[in-house]
Amino acid sequence: MATPVSAPRGMRDFLPADKAKRERVLGVIRSTYAAHGFDEIETPVVEDFDRLHAGLGGDNEKLAFNVMKRGLAASDLAEAAATDDPDALADLGLRFDLTVPLARFYATHRAALPQVFRAVQIAPVWRAERPQKGRYRQFVQCDIDIIGEAGILAEIELLTATLATLDTLGLAGCRIRINDRRILFGVLDAFGFAADEHSSVLITVDKLDKVGTGGVIDELRSKGTTPAAVDALAAYFEQTSVTAEATPLTATTVAAALPEGVAPDAVTALASIGTALETAGVRGELVFDPFLVRGMGYYTGTIFEIEHPDFSFSLGGGGRYDGMIGRFLGEQVPACGFSIGFERIIDLIDDPAGAGTRSIVLVHDKAAEPERLLALKTQFVDRGERVRLERRTKNLAPLLDRAAASGFTHFALVGRDATRADDLELKELSAPE
Known part of the structure; x- marks a missing residue:
């Protein structure tokens, strides 16, 4: 019997249709945040061990995945075991949230940032959780933060942007x-x-x-x-x-x-x-x-x-954390943030696929000339449409069902003499039930 091959426990693979939906939803979130004046940043997936375990992350620090030091000798392992301090073997760790990295980022780049900085971070984080429904060891967080604003304007902007995002995503009832x-x-x-x-x-x-x-x-x-x-x-x-x-x-x-x-x-x-x-x-x-x-x-x-009334767990949250950045800078800097739990909302959202753009599958015979297929495909791409070439199968239904599940909206059968996009008859695809 073959050994099962699966992703590590608490982590997941995403098939093309799932990945496409996730990216489309993330695109809606990004564009809404940008419309409200937030700028996206990126930080490394690892931070210094001491920074991740400085008491800033609460109980999440206990769930951090630590990265072992490079070049450790057997004597180093024995010394760590003797001191009963396994953390002595690590000098880095995978980030368990995006707030601690943001605080470090701001302390590093403060001189290059505006007095009031509105940040977006959308990225994976890692926690050694006990996997269960809605809780994974690797998951995406969607954070917005305002640093440098001590008044309630920060809370007002964060709440406004979050409510607008939930509304744009069609998350009714929140x-x-x-x-x-x-x-x-x-x-x-x-x-x-x-x-x-x-x-x-x-x-x-x-x-x-x-x-x-x-x-x-x-x-x-x-x-x-x-x-x-x-x-x-x-x-x-x-x-x-x-x-x-x-x-x-x-x-x-x-x-x-x-x-x-x-x-x-x-x-x-x-x-x-x-x-x-x-x-x-x-x-x-x-x-x-x-x-x-x-x-x-x-x-x-x-x-x-x-x-949300249908769930016992929250779909996101945040608050004001005025004391965190001062731990890095030596002076207090007001800060407030709000995070949407992406993994918890993705299944609640109707896929915003398409937005008016056609996605077309060109079904061709095995003998079709590659250069002719490429010419046809290029014509559709130049019109701003998404195109995939698929070799015709004996039973077309499974092929077309897979295409529809991947977000394609139309298909056309490529005849022997077709050389122009306008020669093809486009037919609508219906998503499989």
Whole structure:
């Protein structure tokens, strides 16, 4: 029996039709971001090990694929084993997100960049995840970031560009939940959680969508978290909705969803974002969620997440991370970003193939002269059309089905005397069911 030959676990091959669809969708995302003033950059797939493990990437650092040093001798391996420090063998690593490389990129090229830099990065990243539906070890991220803008204009532009992209892609039913890390910590303080409990409590609260309010309270009690604070949180859960079903971004509605006096500056900022988007007529739904956490520890202010009613996981997210770039530069630089989870949205999108351009398969006999086929093909290409030559088979149906699945829209049978494109009768292809 032949040994199965497949891609590494958690990684995938893409057949031509799948690859074509992915590139067309990425083209829509790129063009929409560009229309909103963002410039695309590219960074290496590897970064220095120490930079990837500097505490900037949160739990994702534990999932990094490390690259072993070149030229290691047996004595080096033995020394690393003796110290029980396998990381001593690595000096590079595959990037696990695009934010850490962006921070390094900005620190490297700051002098050549505008004062407020609007960046696009669309590229693969790698994490040693446990593969499952919607979660892979190699996947594409679509990031936009604004560096150098401390005010809410950054959040407004990111939200506007993201909502426009979702709309252009035809992703109906999406909405963006929004919160602020300052509100989260203010809520925990108001309930009486100790400062050294905040991180642990937020890890549990981040499971709210999966385990419900009862599950969150049970886990906090099992951890031995401050009992009075847990009681106060439980009472709050009973008194108010925590599912962000329809809480618009106004100062009144946001403040009403919180304990009195929590993070007034953050409340005002969120309300201003909501007012600005509404006034500008931006299409899309934004709702306030007082228990949106986002797992990344580097977020310092506003955070957002894309949700869809048909899925339990988010389709993207981001937030403000003002403290990250300063780790490289030695001075603080405001930054905010938003990422669309490309692998999670690609299957939800109707293929934007074509955009009015015909794709033609020229079906020819085995004996057809190559120079005549090339001349015919060139005439169609010169018209701006996509063309493929296919040798005729006994049963045409499978050939035409494969062509339609690859995005071709028309076909023509090349007769013995055809020398001009206008001599051919083009017929429409229908996609196989």
